[in-house]
Amino acid sequence: MQPLLRLSEARQRNVHILEKKLKDCKDGELVKVRARIVRAKIKFSRDGLGKRPRISGILEDDSFRAFFVSYNPNLPLVTDAVVEIEGALVRRLPSGNKILLLNERTKVSVLGEGLEKYIFNARIADLDEPVSGILVEGRIAHVYDVVVKKCRVCNKQFYGNVCPEGHQEGFYYDLRLKFLLSDDTGSIKCIAPRDISAKLLGVPISYVYDTLYEGECYGTIFLLKPKNELRLRFYSGDIENGRYYRDNKGLIIVLDCEEPPDNAKFVREKVIDFNSVEDLGLLADVVEHYIRSRLPEEFLGFHLLRRVHTNYRKVYLYEGFNLEVEIDEPLKVTTTATVRAFESLKDYINYRRRKGASYNAVKRTILNYRNIVYLAPRGLIGKIVSLIPVSASEYIIEEKGISIYEYWRRKGFEVDRDEKPLVKVRVYDLGGLELVYPPSQVFYKYDNISRNSYFYTQALEHAHKYSKNL
Structure with a gap:
């Protein structure tokens, strides 16, 4: 040795x-x-x-x-x-x-x-070398692309009109903004995912889904053109019925085909001038409210018909349609079938709890990795900033003097008395306002559902068939 x-x-x-x-x-x-x-x-x-x-x-x-x-x-x-x-x-x-x-x-x-x-x-x-998770402020100096093509099979982006995996089953369009960001020190090319792209463009995310993803073949256009003179009647009164439209002065506006609300006082009548943009805009708002108040309930920005379980945890396919009323000789009503996959925060927390996760472990995951959510009922996008470990029946909304459980129940939503933790969400669409929500009314969106699957295509066909028969 x-x-x-x-x-x-x-x-x-x-x-x-x-x-x-x-x-x-x-x-x-x-x-x-x-x-x-x-x-x-x-x-x-x-x-x-x-x-x-x-x-x-x-x-x-x-x-x-x-x-x-x-x-x-x-x-x-x-x-x-x-x-x-x-x-x-x-x-x-x-x-x-x-x-x-x-x-x-x-x-x-x-x-x-x-x-x-x-x-x-x-x-x-x-930023002369790679770095992650930072905040940079600047102005958009130039936009290169707004939409890209993605493969219907693997969801990967096309390059040179070809799927990188060689699939031949076609493509769909996806929103992805590519732009040049500048400040007083330099410029850098940026790519934004669909949610951020929609926010930068000032476009509702629901409109993005309806126009890009489902396609025109699942949309129906109704042209409304009155044969005779059209009148609107204005009433005053204290009613809580959301069935009727109110203008910015608080007056109730009723169409010719509607019965006025009980105990309402007649104020005046107006004949619509079809050559007036202001009159047509008012008519579009009244007609849209009239139609929506008679449709299925609104869920995350679209009218929900039914939900179908995906066999993955508590993720469901929600099928329905979006509706838009525009001024177009004189009114155009567009319905677009849509199918999206969501899991409620409540179901996610219950899933983690059944696996043995502690409150602190669930809290860390939500705050650090799963904090971007969609909020009932309008589908506003927000970020979870904190968890409040109390039940829905224990948390009192100071301005209203009732519990958050009672508040949502009065609005017709199913909320359990004991569900917790509540979450404080910074709502981007409301200018960063922070609001408290029960976990059953907060949702994660899933984009990895195959658009060629049987359940997806059947749900889309069912929603389209319903919406085109309005």
């Missing part, structure tokens, strides 16, 4: 630990950094010795963001802690993002400093 006179190659090297900002860290360097832990989560994997904990997350300082991973559960890697990490190895992921690898020799100490020094306020000039 030869004596162990030579040290390992790693020990022979003169290893230097470089103190750097995250932005300046290079692949292969051992570094010492000071940063804020934006997010950290722990998972367990298995190797030849059994279970092994893995802590991963995101670091941030005032220069950049980077991922990190550690297999040492004793390191103080806690969300929102400001730490000094010494001896981390920098690597590049296949995506180009930086990641700091922490091993058993890495030292981590918590610093008693405020978070404000470790926030990356990104400008476009800073």
Whole structure:
């Protein structure tokens, strides 16, 4: 046996630990950094010795963001802690993002400093290398594309009018905005998914689904042209019946074919001038309200006919149709069949609970990864910002003096007294207003349902058949 006179190659090297900002860290360097832990989560994997904990997350300082991973559960890697990490190895992921690898020799100490020094306020000039999860402000200087073609089989985007997987079954159009974003430091090309694209374009997401995804073959147009003179009657009175349309002065407007509400006082009558855009606009609003008040209930922005279970958890196909009334010689009513897949937040929470998940585990998942939701009844889009661990019957709406359970029940929605937790949602379509919802009225949308499946096509045909016979 030869004596162990030579040290390992790693020990022979003169290893230097470089103190750097995250932005300046290079692949292969051992570094010492000071940063804020934006997010950290722990998972367990298995190797030849059994279970092994893995802590991963995101670091941030005032220069950049980077991922990190550690297999040492004793390191103080806690969300929102400001730490000094010494001896981390920098690597590049296949995506180009930086990641700091922490091993058993890495030292981590918590610093008693405020978070404000470790926030990356990104400008476009800073984005000269890949980075994830940042906020950039700017103006849209140029738009390149608005829609793209996607394969009907694999849902992948067409390139050169060809599916990358070679499928020949055709394509459908999807909304995807590609644009140039600029600020005073530079410009960068951006791609927005369909929901963000619709918001940037000022187009309701329901309209996007109806016009792009279901196609014209599932739409029906009715042209309404009165043969005789058309009159609107105006009444005043205190009624809570949503069957009647009210103008901006609070007056009830009744069509010739309608009976006025009981105990309402007649105010005046108006003959519609078909050459007046203002009169036609009022007529369109009254007719749309008249039609909608006699249709099936509205669900997430469209009129719901029925729902069909997809055999996946509690995800259902909701079939129905959208309706739009426009001024067009003189009125045009367009109905478009639509089928969408949703799972309520309540069903998702119950699914996780049956699997043994704790409240904190469910809360972390919802706030960090599943926070974009659709809200009943109009299908507004929002972001969940917090969970309130009380039941629907315990939470009192101060302005109305009733519980949130009573509030939704009076509006005709099925809400359980004991369902919880309630969620506070920042509603984007209401300018960022934060409102509290019961979980049964908050929904996740699923886009991975095959449009060629039997259930999907049958549901679409059924909704189209109903809507075209209005």
